[in-house]
Amino acid sequence: GNSVTQMEGPVTLSEEAFLTINCTYTATGYPSLFWYVQYPGEGLQLLLKATKADDKGSNKGFEATYRKETTSFHLEKGSVQVSDSAVYFCALTTGANNLFFGTGTRLTVIP
Amino acid sequence: DAGVTQSPTHLIKTRGQQVTLRCSPKSGHDTVSWYQQALGQGPQFIFQYYEEEERQRGNFPDRFSGHQFPNYSSELNVNALLLGDSALYLCASSLGGPGEFTGELFFGEGSRLTVL
Numbered sequence: 001g002n003s004v005t006q007m008e009g010p011v012t013l014s015e016e017a018f019l020t021i022n023c024t025y026t027a028t029g030y031p032s033l034f035w036y037v038q039y040p041g042e043g044l045q046l047l048l049k050a051t052k053a054d055d056k057g058s059n060k061g062f063e064a065t066y067r068k069e070t071t072s073f074h075l076e077k078g079s080v081q082v083s084d085s086a087v088y089f090c091a092l093t094t095g096a097n098n099l100f101f102g103t104g105t106r107l108t109v110i111p
Numbered sequence: 112d113a114g115v116t117q118s119p120t121h122l123i124k125t126r127g128q129q130v131t132l133r134c135s136p137k138s139g140h141d142t143v144s145w146y147q148q149a150l151g152q153g154p155q156f157i158f159q160y161y162e163e164e165e166r167q168r169g170n171f172p173d174r175f176s177g178h179q180f181p182n183y184s185s186e187l188n189v190n191a192l193l194l195g196d197s198a199l200y201l202c203a204s205s206l207g208g209p210g211e212f213t214g215e216l217f218f219g220e221g222s223r224l225t226v227l
Binding site for chain 2: 004041042046051091095097098101104
């Protein structure tokens with residue numbers, strides 16, 4: 001079956017620290033991988049995606065590389081800001097018009 | 112350009128009652144998906160509507176049903192409510208024609224249901 005496992009949170013970092021949120025997956029077929037973000041008081045929104053092995057998705061300074069050999073899609077950012085405080089969800093689809101989400105990781109960045 | 116809107120934002124019901132949640136998709140989108148997000152968990156897929164029909168369904172009982180209207184808006188109905196149905200219910204819209212699904216869903220802020 002399809003599933004996504006994320007590192008448990010919450011994660012608290014100081015501003016300008018390096019961020020890694022781990023995500024591994026199990027999927028039938030060849031999934032596309034996503035990171036969604038939920039800012040306080042807002043709906044979930046797509047942060048970045050990668051559709052095949054070795055692709056790197058990037059947006060707003062965040063990056064994640066699709067690693068087929070380790071079935072991973074870890075989210076990274078070199079220098080976090082207070083405005084990055086949110087809940088981050090790793091997700092996958094195998095093209096069946098729906099997404100499988102991880103449990104989410106809450107990030108708090110303190111000044 | 113309005114995004115995805117959901118109503119109501121909060122509601123409280125008692126066990127055994129029925130509830131209807133509503134969703135208007137982002138302008139130009141023809142597909143609506145519903146997700147259940149329990150506290151501390153990620154969203155779980157309930158079902159998807161396209162061309163006014165249920166196209167795909169997740170692992171949810173028949174107590175969960177839905178409808179899509181000609182204007183693409185949608186309703187989620189839950190009958191015989193259980194305590195375990197307490198959750199945030201998310202509506203997401205997208206383009207749903209053949210080959211159009213890119214994985215990018217546009218979500219509303221959700222309807223928080225509490226069952227007492």
